[in-house]
Amino acid sequence: MIMEVCGTHTMAIARHGIRSFLPAGVKLISGPGCPVCVTEPGYIDAAIELARRGALLATFGDLVAVPGSRSSLSRERARGARVKVCYSPIEALRIAAENAGSEVVFLAVGFETTAAPVMAALEMALRNGIENLSFLTAFKRIIPAMKALISDVSNRIDAFLCPGHVSAIIGASPYREIASAGIPCAITGFEPADILYALRRLIEMLREGRADVENLYSRVVRESGNTKAQQIMSRFLVVTNARWRGLGEIRESGLRLRETWSRFDAEIKHGVTITEGTHAADCLCGEVVKGKLEPEKCAHFGRDCIPELPLGPCMVSSEGTCAAHYRYLAADSVRHQTTGR
Amino acid sequence: MSDIQTIELAHGGGGRLARRLLRDEILPRFGDGPLRNLPDAALLSSLKGKVVFTTDAFVVHPIEFPGGDIGRLAVHGSVNDVAVCGARPLWMSLALIIEEGLPIAVLRRALDSVRAAADDCGIMLVTGDTKVVPRGQADGLYAVTACVGELMEGFSLDPSLVRPGDAVITSGTIGDHGIAVMAARHGLFQNCAPRSDTAPVHRLTASLQPLAAGVRFMRDPTRGGVSGVLAEAVEDRPVDVILTETAIPVSPVVRAASEILGIDILHAACEGKVLAFCDELIADAVVSAWRNLPEGRAAAHIGRVVEGRGRVIMETSAGGRRLVDLPRGELLPRIC
Numbered sequence: 005m006i007m008e009v010c011g012t013h014t015m016a017i018a019r020h021g022i023r024s025f026l027p028a029g030v031k032l033i034s035g036p037g038c039p040v041c042v043t044e045p046g047y048i049d050a051a052i053e054l055a056r057r058g059a060l061l062a063t064f065g066d067l068v069a070v071p072g073s074r075s076s077l078s079r080e081r082a083r084g085a086r087v088k089v090c091y092s093p094i095e096a097l098r099i100a101a102e103n104a105g106s107e108v109v110f111l112a113v114g115f116e117t118t119a120a121p122v123m124a125a126l127e128m129a130l131r132n133g134i135e136n137l138s139f140l141t142a143f144k145r146i147i148p149a150m151k152a153l154i155s156d157v158s159n160r161i162d163a164f165l166c167p168g169h170v171s172a173i174i175g176a177s178p179y180r181e182i183a184s185a186g187i188p189c190a191i192t193g194f195e196p197a198d199i200l201y202a203l204r205r206l207i208e209m210l211r212e213g214r215a216d217v218e219n220l221y222s223r224v225v226r227e228s229g230n231t232k233a234q235q236i237m238s239r240f241l242v243v244t245n246a247r248w249r250g251l252g253e254i255r256e257s258g259l260r261l262r263e264t265w266s267r268f269d270a271e272i273k274h275g276v277t278i279t280e281g282t283h284a285a286d287c288l289c290g291e292v293v294k295g296k297l298e299p300e301k302c303a304h305f306g307r308d309c310i311p312e313l314p315l316g317p318c319m320v321s322s323e324g325t326c327a328a329h330y331r332y333l334a335a336d337s338v339r340h341q342t343t344g345r
Numbered sequence: 346m347s348d349i350q351t352i353e354l355a356h357g358g359g360g361r362l363a364r365r366l367l368r369d370e371i372l373p374r375f376g377d378g379p380l381r382n383l384p385d386a387a388l389l390s391s392l393k394g395k396v397v398f399t400t401d402a403f404v405v406h407p408i409e410f411p412g413g414d415i416g417r418l419a420v421h422g423s424v425n426d427v428a429v430c431g432a433r434p435l436w437m438s439l440a441l442i443i444e445e446g447l448p449i450a451v452l453r454r455a456l457d458s459v460r461a462a463a464d465d466c467g468i469m470l471v472t473g474d475t476k477v478v479p480r481g482q483a484d485g486l487y488a489v490t491a492c493v494g495e496l497m498e499g500f501s502l503d504p505s506l507v508r509p510g511d512a513v514i515t516s517g518t519i520g521d522h523g524i525a526v527m528a529a530r531h532g533l534f535q536n537c538a539p540r541s542d543t544a545p546v547h548r549l550t551a552s553l554q555p556l557a558a559g560v561r562f563m564r565d566p567t568r569g570g571v572s573g574v575l576a577e578a579v580e581d582r583p584v585d586v587i588l589t590e591t592a593i594p595v596s597p598v599v600r601a602a603s604e605i606l607g608i609d610i611l612h613a614a615c616e617g618k619v620l621a622f623c624d625e626l627i628a629d630a631v632v633s634a635w636r637n638l639p640e641g642r643a644a645a646h647i648g649r650v651v652e653g654r655g656r657v658i659m660e661t662s663a664g665g666r667r668l669v670d671l672p673r674g675e676l677l678p679r680i681c
Contacts (some may be wrong), residue, residue, distance in 0.1 A: 015607075018667060019609075019661070019667065020661045020662070020663040020665055020667075021659065021660075021661040021663065021664075021665020021666045021667035022663060022665050023665070024665040024666045024667065025664055025665050090531075091531035091533065091606070092531070095531065095532075196661075196662070196663030197663075200663075323607075330670070331668070331670035332667040332668055332670065
């Protein structure tokens with residue numbers, strides 16, 4: 005059983021139909037690699053609270069439809085909340101500059117891949133004297149989550165297909181910790197050939213009884229990663245404990261703004277708190293992100309949980325496991341019974 | 346005040362300013378037909394064949410984008426809806442909803458585009474309306490067009506005619522418009538921006554008239570993209586469509602942009618393409634008829650219809666198979 009811990013891999017595997025031609029003994033499962041999927045509903049609640057207090061929210065598109073405890077940003081937008089979808093955190097700077105009279109809050113969710121460019125945007129904000137911008141952070145670090153997954157006694161993960169983009173930032177060396185626990189790791193890109201090559205190398209390592217880190221994406225990923233990105237992250241961010249939907253609190257698995265920069269921390273600046281929030285009753289996204297449940301096994305999947313009307317975040321994000329299964333793999337019997345809500 | 350610089354509320358009020366807008370901007374461009382004396386309604390000649398009639402609203406943002414603008418889009422949108430029904434487009438109406446404060450230069454460019462596109466399509470703008478709404482109540486400029494056409498002899502098109510063995514053919518590259526507009530909205534790829542494919546398809550559809558008996562169904566894959574049209578054609582019917590990923594023409598810049606934006610190319614709108622379902626015996630003839638036209642240079646046979654259960658299935662370039670899903674309501678760029 006090989007787990008991919010990157011949402012872009014989840015999507016690429018589904019989009020290229022790779023599962024449909026793997027040999028029977030090889031099973032691919034999806035881990036907590038989609039930042040939206042591991043975000044707690046309480047984060048959305050805090051964002052909604054900020055919007056209700058008049059803040060203009062700037063966000064990546066994936067978050068707009070994620071259900072919070074009671075509402076979602078798209079529902080709040082229809083009711084008048086100001087929510088702007090950005091492609092890049094740099095767009096948030098422009099929005100802040102164009103709305104000088106408003107407090108702009110950027111919803112800063114993501115792994116190291118996202119944390120670095122968001123902090124680059126913060127650096128630009130400092131340079132340009134933009135002060136009406138703050139960040140509601142829920143950044144995650146992938147390595148502590150992988151460690152938590154393999155320390156769970158019920159885990160059945162034989163090997164990890166490691167993310168390409170995150171590794172471009174953190175480098176190949178952090179995975180040694182995982183490999184030294186006996187789990188082979190292969191870092192790879194997103195073309196079908198990249199993924200297949202990595203699967204082959206992982207299977208070969210398993211056959212040989214070896215657990216190494218193989219960097220098969222050396223055209224992008226260096227051993228020590230992107231030191232410039234690491235510098236900018238350590239200037240502004242500090243490691244913290246973080247809650248993951250489905251995995252609970254994991255030590256040192258998050259990043260938050262340093263106290264020096266608390267005036268850019270939306271929680272402190274605007275006095276809101278990110279709580280755990282409440283999940284939709286018996287939504288099993290948590291089990292899905294741990295790789296313990298196939299989306300199709302969830303009673304809601306494709307019935308009252310579809311991408312347009314999701315119960316949980318795994319069905320929302322374009323990289324969510326449930327969304328990937330629904331879009332590319334779902335059994336027709338399920339799809340045709342869809343009733344909506 | 347000699348020259349208009351920006352649109353004011355009074356331009357929609359029916360008074361002096363409104364008349365001046367018509368006299369200075371509308372009549373010089375469109376006053377050579379039934380609009381000449383600005384009647385309340387157009388008097389048109391009767392038609393021999395069946396009448397095909399459609400309407401469409403355009404709220405594109407930004408109003409101007411690489412490859413086109415709202416004026417071109419508004420003409421092509423309605424003309425193409427008529428054309429893919431197997432009809433010859435003839436007359437069009439145009440209603441504009443303008444936000445107070447729109448620079449007149451933007452309106453002029455849009456109207457010039459309407460005129461040029463109408464000429465290219467061989468249609469005449471015969472009636473219209475202009476309204477101005479207060480600032481903040483619209484996004485610059487909205488357009489609504491309606492188009493009347495006459496059904497061409499020989500065409501009898503309906504998705505229910507699609508049967509196993511049929512071929513699926515595209516008149517060219519897919520996804521260009523949707524990706525171009527999304528990229529423009531986010532200010533991406535400014536040096537090598539993907540361009541919208543907004544263009545009329547009436548010449549493409551008319552070129553199939555000699556083959557009409559074997560053409561089952563045509564559609565322009567606008568909102569919802571190629572996947573939307575294919576799903577509509579097979580939904581709830583005992584057939585599947587099997588697409589060959591390697592056969593689908595996609596321009597390299599559009600492919601790159603769609604991957605960066607995280608948008609499935611099959612979900613992105615085209616605004617100048619036709620998808621045709623036809624008897625496999627005429628598939629090659631359809632492809633070559635289209636390739637003989639400049640707008641059909643990249644035409645390709647991209648899929649086939651088999652017995653099935655209303656699914657659209659992709660044979661991927663990696664050698665796998667997957668289902669093709671319908672797009673969601675709103676195309677959103679992803680996080681990483």
